[in-house]
Amino acid sequence: MAKNIDIAPEEYELIEAWLDGKASDLQKQSFAQKETSDPHWSQKVAEVKALREDLETYLLKTVLEDIHLKSFPAPAAKSSPIPSWLWGVAASVAILLVGWLGFQKLFSDPNQVLFEAYYQTDPGLITAMSGTDSYEFDRGMVDYKEGKYQEALARWQPLLSENPESDTLLYFVAMAQLETQDTESSQQYLEKLIALESSAFEPDAQWYLALILLQKGEVERAQSLLSALDRPEARDLLEKLQK
Structure with a gap:
């Protein structure tokens, strides 16, 4: 190439x-x-x-892998006889592991636990972005889909500087930054996108912003955003936060 x-x-x-x-x-x-x-x-x-x-x-690879997993589930591994003494060791280890995990859970940040339970990477766009500079955007989307978030940002951020009101760029730059653990920058871009209003990305932006706020411990702000969203996962998470 x-x-x-x-x-x-x-x-x-x-x-x-x-x-x-x-x-x-x-x-x-x-x-x-x-x-x-x-x-x-x-x-x-x-x-x-x-x-x-x-x-x-x-x-095509993504679709074929999905079809393969649905049509040909992985066969169960053939079992072999396990000595009775090994069962006793395994049981002891399992008890210790459950106890340790329970101990760890007591001291885990409940907001972080919920964030990890509900957060999923945005899969990205299937079709090209309409408008100008779609070539560089599409190249960045290939990088994004392959998990090369820094490479995607290197292509998208110059485009965003030229088109600061582009909701598509604001959203996916925020998503790539979130994947690189730059939550502060991601939050800023999501808030800017939401302020534009009437964007097709607004509901998703509100969802991810709510998760960021939850992770930061700003539960009341997160609840406010979740209560305005008409999506099952938002209602489910809101119920957990209100308990």
Whole structure:
């Protein structure tokens, strides 16, 4: 794959239309002109094509793994006779382990326990972000889905600096920061997103912000956000906090 190729947003959209076979006559003419005037055009086309294939491969792999797990559950391991004395040792170890875990639980932060019980990584977007700079955003989304959160942030944060009101960027930058344990920055971006209002990401932003506040011990603020959410996990968590 070619490296360090600067692909403008309008070029990315033009290449996508051509790859999908949906280019208009004007776009076809523009594409032909690029082929003769831009010495790096073929590399740009190859780069966009490779990115799309990366996304499609990742999604296909995820779907196939899910189908495989549902269709072919792991077979139970064949058991072998266990000496009776070993059962006694195992029982003793189990008693000690249960006792230790119970002792640990007494001193665990209940807010942290609830945070870990309800927190799940946002899976990311399946389709490309509409609008400008979708090429860099999509590259970052590939990194995000592969768990490379720092790499995703390196691509997204410059875009957010250029588009500070983009709810999509605000949300996924916050999600990547949350995955890297930068909860303070994540909280700031989620609060900014919620202040925009009428964003499709607002309910999810409120949910994750509530979890961050819970983890920080700001239970009343977390409850206020949870009470405004119409989702089963929010109601369930709110009930636990009110007990």
